[in-house]
Amino acid sequence: MNDKLDAYSLNIRFAENVIGELSLNKETGLPKLEYNDYWQQNGFAISPNLTLDNNHDNSVAYNFLDNALPEGEARLLLAERTGVSEKNVFSQIREIGGDLSGAFTFMTNSIEQNANEADKPAFRLVTEGELESRLDTKEDIGLLTWDDKPRLSVAGVQDKLNVFINDKGEIGFGDGTLCSTHILKFEKKNSLNLVLNEYFCMKLSAAVGLPTAEVEFTRFGKHPALIVHRFDRKYVSEKKQVLRRHVIDGCQALNLPRDFKYERNLGDNRDVLHIRDGASLPKLFEFSKSMSSPAQSAQWLINWQLFNLIISNYDSHGKNVSLFWGKENSSFTPAYDLVNIAMFSQFKHVLAMAMGGEFDPNDINAYQLADFAETCAIDKKLLARLLSNLTKQVLSTLTEESFIQDLIKTNDFSAEQQIYIGQLKDNIVSRAQHLSSQTSLISTIEV
Numbered sequence: 520m521n522d523k524l525d526a527y528s529l530n531i532r533f534a535e536n537v538i539g540e541l542s543l544n545k546e547t548g549l550p551k552l553e554y555n556d557y558w559q560q561n562g563f564a565i566s567p568n569l570t571l572d573n574n575h576d577n578s579v580a581y582n583f584l585d586n587a588l589p590e591g592e593a594r595l596l597l598a599e600r601t602g603v604s605e606k607n608v609f610s611q612i613r614e615i616g617g618d619l620s621g622a623f624t625f626m627t628n629s630i631e632q633n634a635n636e637a638d639k640p641a642f643r644l645v646t647e648g649e650l651e652s653r654l655d656t657k658e659d660i661g662l663l664t665w666d667d668k669p670r671l672s673v674a675g676v677q678d679k680l681n682v683f684i685n686d687k688g689e690i691g692f693g694d695g696t697l698c699s700t701h702i703l704k705f706e707k708k709n710s711l712n713l714v715l716n717e718y719f720c721m722k723l724s725a726a727v728g729l730p731t732a733e734v735e736f737t738r739f740g741k742h743p744a745l746i747v748h749r750f751d752r753k754y755v756s757e758k759k760q761v762l763r764r765h766v767i768d769g770c771q772a773l774n775l776p777r778d779f780k781y782e783r784n785l786g787d788n789r790d791v792l793h794i795r796d797g798a799s800l801p802k803l804f805e806f807s808k809s810m811s812s813p814a815q816s817a818q819w820l821i822n823w824q825l826f827n828l829i830i831s832n833y834d835s836h837g838k839n840v841s842l843f844w845g846k847e848n849s850s851f852t853p854a855y856d857l858v859n860i861a862m863f864s865q866f867k868h869v870l871a872m873a874m875g876g877e878f879d880p881n882d883i884n885a886y887q888l889a890d891f892a893e894t895c896a897i898d899k900k901l902l903a904r905l906l907s908n909l910t911k912q913v914l915s916t917l918t919e920e921s922f923i924q925d926l927i928k929t930n931d932f933s934a935e936q937q938i939y940i941g942q943l944k945d946n947i948v949s950r951a952q953h954l955s956s957q958t959s960l961i962s963t964i965e966v
């Protein structure tokens with residue numbers, strides 16, 4: 520195959536196997552994803568709508584890849600570096616396709632690259648001083664490019680950087696048989712205490728028994744950071760290899776482009792707020808019926824949404840929920856990106872996905888909860904029982920001194936940070952008490 524043809528095609532790899540090809544249709548500008556015969560006989564669809572028969576429309580491949588790439592400013596920087604439009608997903612996948620979320624990679628079929636890079640471990644150390652220096656200037660130059668090579672940096676409410684952390688605790692970038700095992704999350708200038716806020720909410724989620732990604736709080740100089748352990752990766756030190764587990768996010772599961780991660784996909788201005796074609800709770804609950812354990816999946820979704828309500832995480836959109844996806848099993852991953860948005864006046868206080876048709880979080884009461892139950896085919900008594908149990912667990916955890924004191928002691932939080940934690944606690948307690956007061960009414964309401 521000549522170099523010109525190579526430029527328009529990438530190998531799709533799963534572990535050591537090439538399982539198909541991603542190519543670019545030069546006329547339409549859309550990517551085309553095709554599985555090979557071996558994978559069609561032995562593998563599984565890498566996303567529900569990317570079916571093994573290869574009869575899926577090219578727009579399905581576009582949506583899948585679009586959701587795998589960075590968002591926000593990082594996406595613009597990646598497109599600029601690549602020299603293409605932000606909508607040209609194929610060229611951007613070509614740049615960073617070796618370390619996307621999940622288990623599949625998209626790599627050039629160059630023999631030289633496969634021999635020299637793909638089959639050997641490579642680690643590029645990033646010192647604390649170097650990272651601190653980059654964080655000092657991240658508002659100006661971003662975190663995407665290191666050593667003139669793009670690294671997957673995901674932008675949103677927070678700046679994020681995928682990194683590999685070895686068994687010595689050293690941070691860097693992995694290539695070849697290594698890839699990222701953790702995500703570092705940082706604050707922007709207009710969001711003081713965002714890292715502390717997420718750390719607290721994630722730890723609270725784990726403390727009340729909800730499946731939650733493991734996190735640590737740290738600092739690089741003056742910059743607080745959250746270390747998130749990736750649940751789709753496992754480092755095997757004796758083999759110098761990172762094992763990957765496949766995951767897809769809610770938008771990929773629903774075959775929606777990334778711009779549809781909010782239910783009001785065109786925004787909430789008066790002339791378009793009635794358009795609700797994006798990710799929604801009814802769509803997610805309907806999809807959960809097709810998963811390996813429908814009842815367990817539905818209960819996970821209920822608890823996830825109720826906990827988001829309790830902590831005022833209004834930004835729980837279609838890309839903030841993910842699934843393990845494989846040949847035999849499909850299940851929701853641990854929760855992640857749990858933040859109390861109510862503590863930040865600069866962010867919109869509007870629900871990403873409506874409950875009972877309501878987007879204003881302050882108007883979620885027993886009636887909206889009952890409507891949510893009926894809309895998503897949830898038994899109202901079950902919803903009331905789960906909400907009652909969860910609010911009790913949250914209130915019990917937050918009123919016991921040990922939970923907060925352990926966090927303070929472990930991280931040596933300053934007096935200022937302890938004041939913020941107290942304010943965050945009070946906010947969550949108030950919300951939990953209100954929702955608890957609504958539980959007895961839910962099952963009595965006819966919508």
